[in-house]
Amino acid sequence: MAAFGSFAILLGLVLCAYNLVTGVIALRQIAVHPERSAAPERLAESARRAGIGSFVALTAAAFALVYCAFTNDFSVSYILHHSNRALPWPYKFAALWSGQEGSLLLWAWLLAAYGFVLRVRHKVDVKLTAYASTILAGIQVFFTLLLVFAAPPFAMVQGAVPADGFGLNPLLQYPEMVIHPPMLYLGYVGFSVPFAFALGALMMRYPGEKWIHITRRWTMVTWLFLTCGIFLGAHWAYSVLGWGGYWGWDPVENASLMPWLTGTAFLHSVMMQEKRGMMKAWNVWLIFTTFMLSILGTLLTRSGLVSSVHAFAESSIGSWFWTFLVIVLSICLFTYLRQRDHLQSEHKIESLVSRESSFLFNNLVLLAACFTILWGTLFPIISEYIEGSKVTVGPPFYNRVAVPIGVFLLFLTGIGPVLAWRSTSFKSVRRNFVWPSIAGVATAIVLMAAGMRPWRDIGTLYSLITFSLAALVTTAIASEFWRGARVIQRHTGRNMLFSMVQLTRRNTRRYGGYLVHIGVVIVFIGLAGSAFNQSQEQEMGFHDSMTIGPYRLVCQSYTQDSNANYDSEYELLNVYKNGKFLLQMAPERRFYHASEQTETMVADHSTLQRDLYVVYEGRNPDTNQPIIKAFINPLVAWIWIGVLVMAFGTLLALVPNMSAEQAARTRKSAAGTQENIPLAAGVGE
Amino acid sequence: MILVACATLLIGILIYVFYPQRKAEEQTQKTRLEFLRERKDSIYENLRDLNFEYRAGKYPEEDYLAQRAGMENEAAQIVAEIEFLESNFHAA
Numbered sequence: 001m002a003a004f005g006s007f008a009i010l011l012g013l014v015l016c017a018y019n020l021v022t023g024v025i026a027l028r029q030i031a032v033h034p035e036r037s038a039a040p041e042r043l044a045e046s047a048r049r050a051g052i053g054s055f056v057a058l059t060a061a062a063f064a065l066v067y068c069a070f071t072n073d074f075s076v077s078y079i080l081h082h083s084n085r086a087l088p089w090p091y092k093f094a095a096l097w098s099g100q101e102g103s104l105l106l107w108a109w110l111l112a113a114y115g116f117v118l119r120v121r122h123k124v125d126v127k128l129t130a131y132a133s134t135i136l137a138g139i140q141v142f143f144t145l146l147l148v149f150a151a152p153p154f155a156m157v158q159g160a161v162p163a164d165g166f167g168l169n170p171l172l173q174y175p176e177m178v179i180h181p182p183m184l185y186l187g188y189v190g191f192s193v194p195f196a197f198a199l200g201a202l203m204m205r206y207p208g209e210k211w212i213h214i215t216r217r218w219t220m221v222t223w224l225f226l227t228c229g230i231f232l233g234a235h236w237a238y239s240v241l242g243w244g245g246y247w248g249w250d251p252v253e254n255a256s257l258m259p260w261l262t263g264t265a266f267l268h269s270v271m272m273q274e275k276r277g278m279m280k281a282w283n284v285w286l287i288f289t290t291f292m293l294s295i296l297g298t299l300l301t302r303s304g305l306v307s308s309v310h311a312f313a314e315s316s317i318g319s320w321f322w323t324f325l326v327i328v329l330s331i332c333l334f335t336y337l338r339q340r341d342h343l344q345s346e347h348k349i350e351s352l353v354s355r356e357s358s359f360l361f362n363n364l365v366l367l368a369a370c371f372t373i374l375w376g377t378l379f380p381i382i383s384e385y386i387e388g389s390k391v392t393v394g395p396p397f398y399n400r401v402a403v404p405i406g407v408f409l410l411f412l413t414g415i416g417p418v419l420a421w422r423s424t425s426f427k428s429v430r431r432n433f434v435w436p437s438i439a440g441v442a443t444a445i446v447l448m449a450a451g452m453r454p455w456r457d458i459g460t461l462y463s464l465i466t467f468s469l470a471a472l473v474t475t476a477i478a479s480e481f482w483r484g485a486r487v488i489q490r491h492t493g494r495n496m497l498f499s500m501v502q503l504t505r506r507n508t509r510r511y512g513g514y515l516v517h518i519g520v521v522i523v524f525i526g527l528a529g530s531a532f533n534q535s536q537e538q539e540m541g542f543h544d545s546m547t548i549g550p551y552r553l554v555c556q557s558y559t560q561d562s563n564a565n566y567d568s569e570y571e572l573l574n575v576y577k578n579g580k581f582l583l584q585m586a587p588e589r590r591f592y593h594a595s596e597q598t599e600t601m602v603a604d605h606s607t608l609q610r611d612l613y614v615v616y617e618g619r620n621p622d623t624n625q626p627i628i629k630a631f632i633n634p635l636v637a638w639i640w641i642g643v644l645v646m647a648f649g650t651l652l653a654l655v656p657n658m659s660a661e662q663a664a665r666t667r668k669s670a671a672g673t674q675e676n677i678p679l680a681a682g683v684g685e
Numbered sequence: 686m687i688l689v690a691c692a693t694l695l696i697g698i699l700i701y702v703f704y705p706q707r708k709a710e711e712q713t714q715k716t717r718l719e720f721l722r723e724r725k726d727s728i729y730e731n732l733r734d735l736n737f738e739y740r741a742g743k744y745p746e747e748d749y750l751a752q753r754a755g756m757e758n759e760a761a762q763i764v765a766e767i768e769f770l771e772s773n774f775h776a777a
Binding site for chain 2: 008041421
């Protein structure tokens, strides 16, 4: 099967190269000789089909690798190093992305899958898709070249084949790791598609903004995958690493956040181009940057260039990636310089108080955050290059910059939607901001009355501002729903809930987007809770107890266990709250036989108010007593709920709007009248 | 067995890629007229949004009228150019 896998990868490379070369020739012939014969179009068609064929070939290669994992084929070096006989089957499947070669195969396969959809749907705009397909083929060539020459997943073991594999890294043996990397990769890889369309549109001087319409859903789906991937990674870190937090500003975490920030900026600023034909050059560079940051993210995750708890590979593929990044940047720069006159804005920003300005501020703030994170992430590499020693930048640096930026972004989330396009008068500002401002100020007063003291430390101050802004933003968004629904209610006579559903169905993009903003608010509430974290560590033998926050933990027993995959030590703790028994927790520490590594299994009791997070730290070598570390992490559950709301909002925004005819039918049936209400012109159907 | 699988994959894909096409999709260049029609649709959509937001009580009347006038002017220019290009096209 390994030979079949290698052959499939090689075939994939040939097909991608054919797609690239014949695609370029065909596009060139069509551009130079518009009075052409049908020959270049036939050539372009065979290039497109080769692209589709590359998906089939790489699917066969991915299948071959998974097959090798399931059949314990340890003659394949990759399987030997990332699997073993006792490994449960879901992790055998996850072995596909547990190491460098496999994850690069996953990258190439996902890229081919995205390319497959793009090439099958080529009738949406044949010429533009031909450009995008050819650019995508260029990216595919790079990744398949890597698989053939730099990181072959089917390399064979030299000499005698061991009877069992070395096993999967224990940190990866966690249910979320089965879905977190594919999600993240779907996000990274997905930005290739809007990038290819943007570059293609610029190369062919595509008139108008239709390429944005074509790529809108691609970008949103990609953004959704990346969002879910990032937060699944955060949840994995929280559940497995056992340090009590979910985000440590680790280089690999940063690498995933950077394209997310620029991708978010692109999703917002692209609306200015669609609505008003503005910011064209800005948008093109935003998506170019997002794609390059995705490649950089893969480089950081896979090359071992920076040390990270999330990087599970070290290799020499860095030079390949840097070369590719330089080529991509050169092509982007060259195309931009040649075609920049095509990117002239049709309008200018007319007022500082307008929707356009709020988008611009939002973009600048997101880019400032991205640049800060990029600087901090690459600082060890830069310092090593200049001074010869690696200087690492820690969480305090990021927190000092990212927290105020985040708070300002939250503020913009609230004010953006209520500002008008072009310019907003003072009267309009007053009309739209009275209630949100009252909600924000009232929240601050109530929280201070309840005991929050923002002058004590900066963390509490930021938390108070975040909670107040959360109230302001929620009120602003709720008023948007309320006002829109009231118009529909006036015409249909139905209740408010029905009207809100109708409103959302008529402009899913806008109201789905508002739901995403609500999700962001909920996530910020969760993040603000970290200002009040507590922790405590102590030895806990039989019947010893520890009190933390409102909880009392009492040790019932501690013991050891063993199975084919690992040995474990754990402690049973009875948890009491206000003197009443609440639950039993069992923090655990495992020792994996195959890899000879240990892993922490955190016990977490999560409520909306707080998490009780308990870690088994090991035994004190002097007393042989278990050491338990407990954390109280307020509001953490809100982060995960917020992400679910963001995902729901994005999915809603992906649903096509209800058509004008459907809306009219619904209104008529609701009102029981044939009256032609002029609302059909509303809500942007 | 592996040889058969490799050959099947290779031959299947080669046939798919090089099978003669009766008619390949034509790659047409988008015209100025098509671009203007897209732009017109976009401005009309903006106008519909503005009307709805005004009905929802989001903007005072003077703001609404000023914005609407701006959009209508923009739409009028585009419609005029569309009509000019269409009349030229029919004349040709």
